[in-house]
Amino acid sequence: MKALHTVEPEAATGETAALFTATHRTLGLVPNLARVMANSPAVLKGYLGAVTALSTRGTLPxxxxxxxxxxxxxxxxxxxxxxxxxxxxxxxxxxxxxxxxxxxxxxxxxxxxxxxxxxxxxxxxxxxxxxxxxxxxxxxxxxxxxxxxxxxxxxxxxxxxxxxxxxxxxxxxxxxxxxxx
Incomplete structure (x- = not known):
């Protein structure tokens, strides 16, 4: 049983909807963990920003x-x-x-x-x-x-x-x- 609510992409608005769109574009889906992070758009945005920075500008393959x-x-x-x-x-x-x-x-x-x-x-x-x-x-x-x-x-x-x-x-x-x- 889930302990935290998940934000469904169809119900997302504003910044959360845009973050879900970017996530879907990158992964082909919006994973359940991203749906939990979306309870705090700041957390989802920060997480996606860190992952993107490390994967595109970092030096580790x-x-x-x-x-x-x-x-x-x-x-x-x-x-x-x-x-x-x-x-x-x-x-x-x-x-x-x-x-x-x-x-x-x-x-x-x-x-x-x-x-x-x-x-x-x-x-x-x-x-x-x-x-x-x-x-x-x-x-x-x-x-x-x-x-x-x-x-x-x-x-x-x-x-x-x-x-x-x-x-x-x-x-x-x-x-x-x-x-x-």
Whole structure:
């Protein structure tokens, strides 16, 4: 049972309707989580702005962004977000199902992606307390300071969506992937 009301696209007006139109144009649908965010148009607008900025002006490629999202959703036990990002990772970002499964565990065959996931796991598990040695390891793997900042941003953005999806008990509108699988 949903804990929070969802705003239906057909009933949306003003800024919310425009945000739904943009979401639909990008994804081909308005996901249930966006419908929950629309209870506060400021939240939906901020979320879409952050996602758009990181995906169009950030330097981390889609496969890395989706790998971070899978790791965070797995760690937080968010089946909604795990389902979303398993779909995006394998259908849009080019990860194989095996690579997506590894990302959920914080692992990757690519050295650079593995370093990103190691950093993301530390940021998530230690709530941002990254040691000098961990930063040095990320830099040795080729991450710039800007990319480190983007990793932290992706972790934070995904924690937000994981928590909101869980708090709202959002109905999963993607092929189901459970964190217990």
């Amino acid at each position: 889609a496969e890395v962004r989706e790998s971070i999202a899978l790791l965070v959703a797995q760690e937080n036990g968010s089946d909604y977000c795990l389902s979303v990002h398993a779909f995006f990772a394998t259908r849009l970002a080019g990860l194989s199902p095996a690579e997506a499964a590894r990302a959920r565990r914080g692992a990757a065959g690519d050295r650079r992606i593995a370093a990103v996931l190691e950093l993301a796991a530390v940021v998530l598990r230690d709530r941002g307390s990254v040691t000098d040695e961990q930063l040095a390891a990320a830099r040795r793997a080729g991450l710039s300071d800007g990319q480190v900042v983007e990793v932290v941003a992706h972790v934070a953005l995904n924690v937000f969506t994981n928590y909101l999806a869980t708090a709202a008990r959002v109905d999963i509108d993607w092929p189901l992937v459970r964190h217990t699988d």
